[in-house]
Amino acid sequence: MMADSTTQNQKRPIRVWVDGCFDMMHFGHANALRQAKAMGDYLIVGVHSDKEIEKNKGPTVMKEDERYAAVAACKWVDQVVPDAPYNTTVEILKEYNVDFCVHGDDITTMADGTDCYQAVKDAGLYRECKRTQGVSTTELVGRMLLMTRDHHRNRGTAGASPLASISSEDLGSFSTASGKTGINTGVSHFLPTSRKIVQFSEGREPEPNDRIVYVDGTFDLFHTGHIEFLKRAREQGDYLLVGVHDDQTVNAIKGVNYPLMNLHERVLSVLACRYVDEVIIGAPYSVTKDVLGKVYNVSLVAHGNTPTEPDLDGKDPYELPKQLGIYYELENPNASVTTEGIIDRIIEHRRVFEERQRRKNAKAVLEVEAELKEKAGKV
Structure with missing residues (x-):
């Protein structure tokens, strides 16, 4: 017993x-x-x-x-x-x-x-x-605070500095956690490793008769709009393959401020989502024959009911799947939550979030001091 x-x-x-x-x-x-x-x-x-x-x-x-x-x-x-x-x-x-x-x-x-x-x-x-290391909400807010409404929508200044439209007063409002005056440049400090990708990967291969659905996108500042879209796409089949565009492609299509998160940061966010089975890292902006057949045999290409930017050659990126009759448009009830919308929240309440950054940095100093005291007490 x-x-x-x-x-x-x-x-x-x-x-x-x-x-x-x-x-x-x-x-x-x-x-x-x-x-x-x-x-x-x-x-x-x-x-x-x-x-x-x-x-x-x-x-x-x-x-x-x-x-x-x-x-x-x-x-x-x-x-x-x-x-x-x-x-x-x-x-x-x-x-x-x-x-x-x-x-x-x-x-x-x-x-x-x-x-x-x-x-x-x-x-x-x-x-x-x-x-x-290398990512936090505070850091992401800092990246967005270095944008203005006009600047982050500008597609015609591909060589401009991300700081070009920020006033010296705005730049002077930032300080580092160390207490020294400095500028948050908005650059990602995340260093990707193959091990991290493996840790986040599911590793599941599709079954021979699985219906494979393909979607692609930037997936910048991964949010509930993305999540609902991926959930609905997964419901259209048995296996969801997601293409994440590389930084250069996103930058060329969307403009100098995008993406806010680099390719590996965005890939890890997508891989962590329960509706995703596999990711193509650095997928082409236009859906090609290679995308449809060289990774897995794709049965359906899904896209949300939102406007699509043309490729750099001016063509519809979904031209091929439409010709093949495997293109499907998804209704997305959470389409109101977008990357641009999140940035707008920051820009709209700029001073509030600048104060939040100052408070966070000051608090970070106190937390570091408390951590050092705790470690000293254990010695």
């Missing part, structure tokens, strides 16, 4: 808790969730409300419903808890029958500077994962 009981206990799934803002859900968030899921069997993610984040951190870029949906679409997440408390408590972990909580190896503090995870650390219910 004792052996049966022990066996039953061993089979109980390990329940892991992660919480956060997940504002502008990016591959750094996804990587933390991937690491947390690898520590157990069932991953529960608590997402803070707009009100809680405003109180402790500043205004959000994405609304809470958008953030809940973005986290739910991550393939490593089993359950989302909306309106999770900003200060992680032992009580919330008990409520969801959680074995332990996971957070990155950086300190997160409340508005008053106290460690959000101190209670669960003291209770022995805390574990750490590696924070992904």
